Amino acid sequence: MNDSAEKAVRVLVVDDEPAILAAFGEVLRPKTASAEGAAQRMRDLERTLFGDGESETGPLVELTALNQAEPAVEAVAQAVAQGRPFAVAFVDVRMPPGPDGVWAVKEMRARDQALEIVVMTAYSDVPPGRIAQMAPPPSKLLYMQKPFHAHELRQLVASLSDKWRSQRELERTQRELERRVEERTAQLAQANASLREEIERRRANQAELARSEQNLRLILDCLPVGLMITDSAGKVLRVNAAALKLSGHAHENDLLGRHCREIIAEHEQSPWPPSAEPGPSQPCESTLMRLSGEGLPVLVSAIALKLDGQDVLLQAIADLSERKNWERALNESEARYRQLVEFAPAGIYEFDFSASRFLSVNEVMLEYTGYDRDEFLALRPEKLLTPESLRDYLGQQKQLLAGDISSQTNEYQFYTKSGRTMWALVNANFVFDGQGRLVGRVVANDITARKQAEQDKVLMESRIRQAQKMEALGSLAGGVAHDFNNILNAVIGFTELTLRELGEQETPKAYLKHVLQAGRRASELVRQILTFSRGGEPEKKPIHVAIVVKEVLKLLRASLPAGIEIKQNIQNADELVLADPSQIHQVMMNLCANAAQAMGESGLLTVELRKVTLGRPLELDMASLPPGPYVQLVVADNGPGVEPAHIGRIFEPYFSTKSASGGTGLGLAVVHGIVKGLDGAIDVKSAPGAGCQFRVFLPIPGLAADDDQETPNHLPMGHETILLVDDEPELVRLGLGVLEVLGYRVESATDPEEALRMFLAEPARYDLLLTDQTMPKMTGLELIERVRARRGGLPVVLCTGYGEQVARILAQRGENVRLAQKPVLMAELAQAVRLALDETGPERREQ
Incomplete structure (x- = not known):
């Protein structure tokens, strides 16, 4: 880039009129040795656009002219990204067909906060305040109306360019000053930090020395093993609390300066104290002389090391008196164990897994299996265990040898000498004996009788589960049968109604009679399912x-x-x-x-x-x-x-x-x-x-079969008012059709709560209640109870697929209710309604 380009001020002009863009170019671009005619044309254009005036020399300008808002916003963004931002932007307000100048001003400001923006227009239809709100700050926004003079334009560009340069120079100066202050401050902070670190390091070293001494003392005193530190001559330099306790002394000074041999006797098989050679010495048993004069069996090990630049010997002293007592107890226990094994009520044996052979066996195990001792000890596992138990044994042996288990409890089936089998609950612990053998010590209890009882129990549980399955199947069948009953009720009922409407049309009537007969057979099947589900x-x-x-x-x-x-x-x-x-x-x-x-x-x-x-x-x-x-x-x-x-x-x-x-x-x-x-x-x-x-x-009893009965032509009829309740809309429509054919007035509800409200509103209006039993919110029996609480003598017909169960409940209550078994035939319903009304009589119905 040349020097003139670097000094030029970038100016952006956005106007949809080519004449305006050309005028800006003539006014702001530097003059050349062009023809006089061109200069004259320029002056004429200036007078046309800006009125009379004279041109003045302005700043060196790099002018970018665009006729739409969107390219102008993109140019501002690219200029900022390239590091050559515009100083001034002249933006026309109206620039069809794209976005207007107000949008352009807002978007330019979002991309360049330092840009000086001049909004120009020939109209005053856009309030300056609105533009200032969209492109703050107001100090970087001017509002000018067309036309304006060329010298005013050049003067405005010069002023805004100087302002823009001054602002940029001020920002650069401020940044440089802030950088220098930060750099000096950082240097001072680093120096102070180094000084503080040095002070803290010296304090920490002093404290660490004190803590190390204290921690060493605490560590030595907290260890459960006695520790004694001696110099190369064997003089005691330090002992911990455990060593004092073992020796019977109360104060460390009682032992300091004494020779270690005065405290720990030399072992018969090892020179003492051990040589101060690198590495720990071989532990050896010795005797520690207590203050009371008695000797305490101890295990001593030592290691040579440097402490504060001095060669010392650190000796660890462990009390062996408890272990010695354990060994005596163990020997006594071993003798008792042998007695218990022989007289125990369970089979006991030892098995060497390394050699896969039996080591010992007691009398009870011999009685279980029928072998004598020599025969049993000569057996191999595959001869003693059944194939299934042998597989279990081999699998667990693999886990044992891999170190995955150290004990087990399992049930094995053994062959006896006579060839029969017996079950035993085997509890085994696995240990390495004194010879390094992996030995299983096993206790076996005869559980043959228990296994038989378990098998009997499993069989009984299987029978119970089967019975429960049958019970669940019965419940499911009962539920399906109930829903199917409702469907059959609609099929049979509407078929009967249709038969009555056909008159003398014999062919359709014959077809429908077949449908009716099939429905009755299906009804009988449902009744069988319900009988099965009830278990009656x-x-x-x-x-x-x-x-x-x-x-x-x-x-x-x-x-x-x-x-x-x-x-x-x-x-x-x-x-x-x-x-x-x-x-x-x-x-x-x-x-x-x-x-x-x-x-x-x-x-x-x-x-x-x-x-x-x-x-x-x-x-x-x-x-x-x-x-x-x-x-x-x-x-x-x-x-x-x-x-x-x-x-x-x-x-x-x-x-x-x-x-x-x-x-x-x-x-x-x-x-x-x-x-x-x-x-x-x-x-x-x-x-x-x-x-x-x-x-x-x-x-063969010699009886006549029950034949399907056709619907009688003459059915009992009436004129009373009936309240019909069923949660199935199809059955409600069916009931309405049948009862109206029989001459009755019918009011219906598919919700038992709604039916109860209807009845309680006018109890005397209804002569009979015809209700289903199984309904949501309220059963038929509950509805009957609440209705008769208000009007005890109301006749009731209850439709249900569970006639026997409902009949028992009604008998217990002493209720007089007519039952209609679903699916209800037309003749059955007519008979039930008429009988319920006639049994009660008008006088009792009013009660």
Whole structure:
């Protein structure tokens, strides 16, 4: 960069009018030897833009002219980054189409705090105060209106440039002065710090000497081992508190200056005191002469070192009297241990892990195993332990040799000499004996009886868990059945309503009757599920066994492996037995599932049903059947069959030949219980490799079956007002439709609390309450109790899927409530409502 460029002042002009930018260039750029015509044009342009006036010579200017705000802001940022900032910026207020001059002024100030800014405009529509607020400080912001004279412009540029230079020079001077002050201050601070450090160092050295002496004394006195420091001649220089205590003296001065041999006797096998050679001496036992005159057994070790520049001998003295007492006690204990081992009520032996052999054994262990002493000591672990216990032993031996364990408690199964097995709880501690052998000292207690009891307990817990699973399954089934009941209620109810609306349209009516019949069968299935979930007594009634058998076979086909073929032979399908359908269903499911599990992925499952008549008693393996007609159900498979030893136990509860995950052992026991409860009998025929065949005999009572009843054409009707409550909107709509068809006036609610408010607002308005039992916030029984607390004689019909349970509760309360078992048929609902109203009578309803 040349010298003129360095002296030039950078000026930025931002205006969207090219004429203004050209005028600034002519006014501020230095004159050249241009043609007179150009000078004349310039003067004309000045008069046009700025009016009459004469030009004056101004400062050397490096002019940058831009016509938009955004490039101008970027130019200011680049100038600052390059270290050549603008001194003055002239900014027009209006510069379409981009941002205006007010935005430019704010952004320029954000990028250069020292920039002198002149806002110029031909209008006065932007208040100067607003611009000053956006680009402080006010001292660096001028506001000028167009037009203005060239000499004014040059004078303004000169003034602002001088101000800008002066400000920069002042800042440079101030920075230099601050730098010199900081440098001198740092020098003084460093000198002071060095002086303080020297003073503190000398004080610290003096204190450290005192502390070292004190700490040495404290350390020596705190050590539990006696310490005595002697010079090279053996004279005592210092002793610690422990050494004084061992010697029986109270003050250090009692021992200082004395020869060490007066205090510690020379050992018979080692010269004393040891030579003052580098390194510690070999510890040796000696006797310390106490003040009382008695000798104290001690262990002495010494090391030569320098202390305060003097060669000294540091001697450590440990009291051996307690160890000597321990050794005597240990010898006595060893003798007692031998006696205890022999007479202990548990098996005890020692085992050398290094040589993998037994070292000793007591009589009880010999009694456990049946071996004599020599035979036992000659045994190897693999001959004494069962394979599973041997694996455990070898794994723990590996941990022991790796140093991971030092003791263990485990249960091992041993072989006895006779070949039977016994369980023992083994507690072992591992130590290195005096010969360096890793020895296990083992106590073994016979726990065979306890293990048997534990196995019995595990079996019982398994049975309890199975029972709990069945209970949980029953609860789940009950919940699903309840929800399904509500769905069936809507299906059956709306079907009945639709049948009444069809009139003489026989074809749709026939279809809907099939829907109604299917709904009733589903209702019966739900009732069976609820009976199962409640665990109550099944309801016996005449049923067609063939129907249940066919339904089970359809269900099984989807769940059995594809390789199992089902062959059925159903005869005499009209024969009846007295039973609960769910019981026959369970018998079929358990027998077929048992056969399928026996066959695995492929096989032939045969199911036969026929009527047989016994002319004389039939003797079976587990029962005797009297003469008479029977339905005979046969379930057979071609699986592996049953061992003869197991045939007699096949119907026992929890007896199973499957693995723990393959069955509970309850299926056939349940089948036997059901058949026996129906006054029937069951037997089994099987042989290994010949499959298995079960025969079930159920007596034929000679009764008529319960047929599905169609909805009567003439239903009991009425005109009373009924309050209908159910949390299911679909069932509320169904109830409204049925009751209105029957002639009743109905008001409904899906919230029992809302229903209670409706009733309490006008108790006399309603002639009967028809409510569901299971509802959120309030059950049907609770709603009945609160309603009758206000009006005791109000007739009530309660709809529920748990009729038996609710009936017991009502009986205990003495409540007169009509029950309707879900799903409720139209005829049943009409009958229940009419009976409830007629039983109470108008007089009692008002009470």
